Amino acid sequence: MTAHALLLDELRDICGDAQVLTADLDVEAYSTDWKNSVRGQPLCVVRPANTAEVSAVVKACNRHRVPIVPQGGNTGLAAGATPGPDGEEVVLSLLRMKAIRDLDPVGMTVEVEAGAIVQTVKEEAERRGRLLPVSLAAEGSAMVGGIVSTNAGGINVLRYGMTRALVLGLEVVLADGTVVDGLRHLRKDNAGYDWKQLFIGAEGTLGIITAAVLRLAPIPRESVTALLSIADVETALKLFALAQDHVGEALSAFELISATSLGLVEKHAGLKSPIASGDWYLLVEASSSLSGLQPAMEKLLEAAFEQGLALDGVVASSRQQTQALWALREHVTEAEAREGGGLKHDISVPLRTMADFLVEAGKAVTAICPSAAFNVFGHLGDGNLHYNVLMNGAKEQAAVNRAVHDAVVRHRGSISAEHGIGQYRLGEWLRTKPESEQLLARAVKQAIDPGGMFNPGKLFPATLKGDAA
Structure with a gap:
């Protein structure tokens, strides 16, 4: 029996026959990236049900020196969860680990497994009167482990920060199968290294995130959206400073859209701007758990016109108008694809x-x-x-x-x-990143995953595995 066959038998013993996929048709959905431009071929896809099974799978793969590609919702845009083409890697899918373990509306934290869908967690938080402040186009299929592993952004970063700013604790499986439990619901913890930061944004190259504690926020009770047309980006920056003066910390989105982008949306999505054209547009949103934003946004537009910064503008006066304004921004990527990419x-x-x-x-x-x-x-x-x-x-x-x-x-x-x-x-990272930063990154990789077990060819060249062996 070959080494690969022995490993497959071990994985079936750990997770069950039905959770180890090898047929081409079964692994197809796990073998290509979100944009369907990179296609790989895994040895198999294994779908553990809990952290203990993840640990056992990692130990088995480590013994057989078979690399692992961790995969969440596979919604990333850099092919960071796609296996290589040679059938030598195991895709470890976390889709069965989707429990919301605990939600504390007073401490404003939620503890979830890595396979939990972002939108599902957001909906549960909302039912409890709280907000998970992550807003992504793919949140209906993106998983918590994936957004943590990629330090996902989105439209609310201005107000709440990247995903990194929301993570209070992690549970991680290391290359030897060790489970590190750092699931603390704490805002303040200065007891030594903040090791979880190494795994946030590491794209699965250092370990497998199996659960996370995320920070919640109050639900905004009022949200106001405005669209402005402007002449240039210098003006946009002046308006950004003006917006901070008028709405302060309530400013939750400040999106720039070029006239070309809006033209593509009008051409391919059939949507039209309600204001006079300019070379650039700004979509500005403020939200708060308190009232009084509508007058503040209207005063912002008044000041913009008085100072000659805005060519035209409108403040949405209903939910329907708000959705129509945001649709202009949300259809840009789709319109570009229809234009030819x-x-x-x-x-x-x-x-x-x-x-x-x-x-x-x-x-x-x-x-x-x-x-x-x-x-x-x-x-x-x-x-x-x-x-x-x-x-x-x-x-x-x-x-x-x-x-x-x-x-x-x-x-x-x-x-x-x-x-x-x-x-x-990867090639551009190697070309543009200063050598000192690359050496530091390699030192971290070597210290935590010396055998190159996790996600070869992502963030680092695949040759790192051979170098480390």
Whole structure:
């Protein structure tokens, strides 16, 4: 009997025959990324039911020196949960581990297993009068373990921070099967290293997150949304400062949308802006558990017009109007896909240099591909834009990718603001990240996963496994 056959038998003993999938048809959904652009071939897919089974699976794979690819809802945009093509990796799916173990509305915490669907947790929190402040397009299928492992962002980062800011405690299985239980419902804990931070955003390369304690927030009782058209990004930044002056900590979203983006939405989704056109648009939202936001938002628009910052604008006066305004933003990605897709960049730069970056990157891309068009939109309030280049010709894509990322680096930004490195951005991470930071990252990987057991080829080259052995 081969070593792989022995491992499969052990996994069946641990999880049951029905939870170890090997047939091509059964593993297909686990073998490709969310965008269906990277396809792998696992040795099998194993679906443990609890932390003890995860630990046993890891121990078995460790004995047989077979790497593991942890997988949640498989909604990531960097192919970080896709197995390699050679049939030598086990995909460990956490979809059966979906219990909401505890929800404390007074301490405002929730303890959940890694396979819990984000939307399900949000709905349960809402039933208890609390908010899980994560807002993602994929929250109906994204899992808690996945958003923690990728440090997911979304539209509420401006108000509540990235997923990292919501994590109070973790339960993690290490490469030797050890279970580390750090599920503490504490806001303050200075007793030694805050080790959980290493696993948040590590994309499953250091260990498998099996459960998490997340911070909850009060449910906003009032939410006000406005759409403004503006002339340029410098004006957008002035308006951002003005918005903070007028609505302060209630500011929950400050989204920038280019005229190109809105044009694609009008063309492919049949939606139309209710205000006069500009080169750029801002979608601004404020929310609070207290009342009084509507007058504050109206005063913000008044000040914007008085100072000559806004060309036109509207404040939504009903839930239906709010949904219509947000639909303009939410359909941008779909509209781009219908146009033919684009070369995507998930970047962040300091706000004070955002306008300069856009000019610099635009000139660099146009020099390489004069026919390129730009679909730029995203979370301006936290410095994160989706800088997508609409272009034909695969031979120019690598050069454009480098040009955009070089501009990001010159402005001391990040080539991945919220989507992660995964497989998509690994080469650019290696090219642009300073050597000292790469060495530090490798030292952490070597210390926690010396055999390269977890998620080879993501965040680090797959050769790290051989180097470490």
